[in-house]
Amino acid sequence: MEVNMDTQEQEAVIEVVDLVRKFGSRTVLDGVNLKVYRGETFVIMGGSGCGKSTLLRHIIGNLKPTSGMIKLLGTDITHLEGQELDRVRKKIGMSFQSSALFDSMTVGENVSLPLREHTKLEKNVIDIMVTMKLELVGLRGFEHLMPSQLSGGMKKRVGLARAIAMEPSIVFYDEPTAGLDPIMSAVIDKLIVDLSKKLFITSVVVTHDMKSVMNIADRIAMLHEGKVLAIGTPLEIQNSDNPIIRQFISGSFDGPITFFQQKDDYLDDLTK
Structure with a gap:
């Protein structure tokens, strides 16, 4: 997949500048710099414990950096709190790894939740919007389940319908194909691409699923030990001569990334 416009001329909807985050003595993000441009599908990839999810939580304002700056849709959110941060967040959607549906609510109620919480729309208008969003993810008629x-x-598709309910400028996806079989993973990949085009939204996807990465990405950022090793198109990343990137892409056991390092990083990530 190729970006149609020269990224130098595009509007940056996300800017991360010299981002550092420490948890105690451990540096999880170590000087991260990246830009995401309007309309592209930007993938953040890397192994377990590399800092992907921590970076995502900083970009959406759930965590505050030790140092550095984050701009979201032109607003510096680095130190924003409360209502000021919420005003920016209303312009983004989030699709969670676990779907994060409320078990006590129907499909329709789950999708309509942000509309009921953040708008003053009449119920009949909300119902129409819910139907439209479920139609987009292929689940029209499932409202009462x-x-x-x-x-x-x-469940992943319902979570996606809820993420786009407020017609956001940016949708963030946290491991969207985790736990799915190859066919359903391909369905979710196609949905991400189709929705980005149909709704003219920017997509930011955090994943370590290499097949998914190559199916959906306009550009990729490879993280390792809290640092950005490279940013480029899928072809540029595939042709990288960096041994860490090459090992990760190939899924090889042999290379600079060891099983024990992955295990230790993952355990550290769980305890932060």
Whole structure:
């Protein structure tokens, strides 16, 4: 997939400048710099414990950096709190790894939740919007089902419908294909690409699923030990001569990334 416009001329909707985050004595993000441009699908990839999810939580304002700056849709959110931060967040959507559906709510109620919480729209208008969003993810007619009646892939799609309910400028995806079989993973990949085009939104995807990365990405940022090793198109990343990137892409056991390092990083990530 190629970006149609020269990124030098595009509007940056996300800017991360010299981002550092420490948890105690451990540096999880170590001078991260990147830009995401309007309309592109930008993938953040890397192994377990490399800092992907921590970076995502900083970009959406859930965590504050030790140092550095984050701009979201032109606003410096580095030190924003409360209502000021919420005003920016209303312009973004989030699709969670676990789908994060409320078990006590129907599909329709889950999708309509942000509309009921953040708008003054009439119920009949909200119902129409919910139907439209479910139509986009191929689940029209499932409004009255409960999450317990859905498969894993269907839950992911409901979560995606909720993420786009407020017609956001940016949608963030945290491991969107985790736990899915190859066919359903391909369905989710196609949805991400199709929704980005149909709704003219920017997509930021955090994943370590290499097949998914190559299917959806306009550009990729490779993280390792809290640092950005490279940013480029899928072809540029595939042709990288960096041994860490080459090992990660190939999934090889042999290379600078060891099993023990991955294990230690993952355990550290769970304890922060």
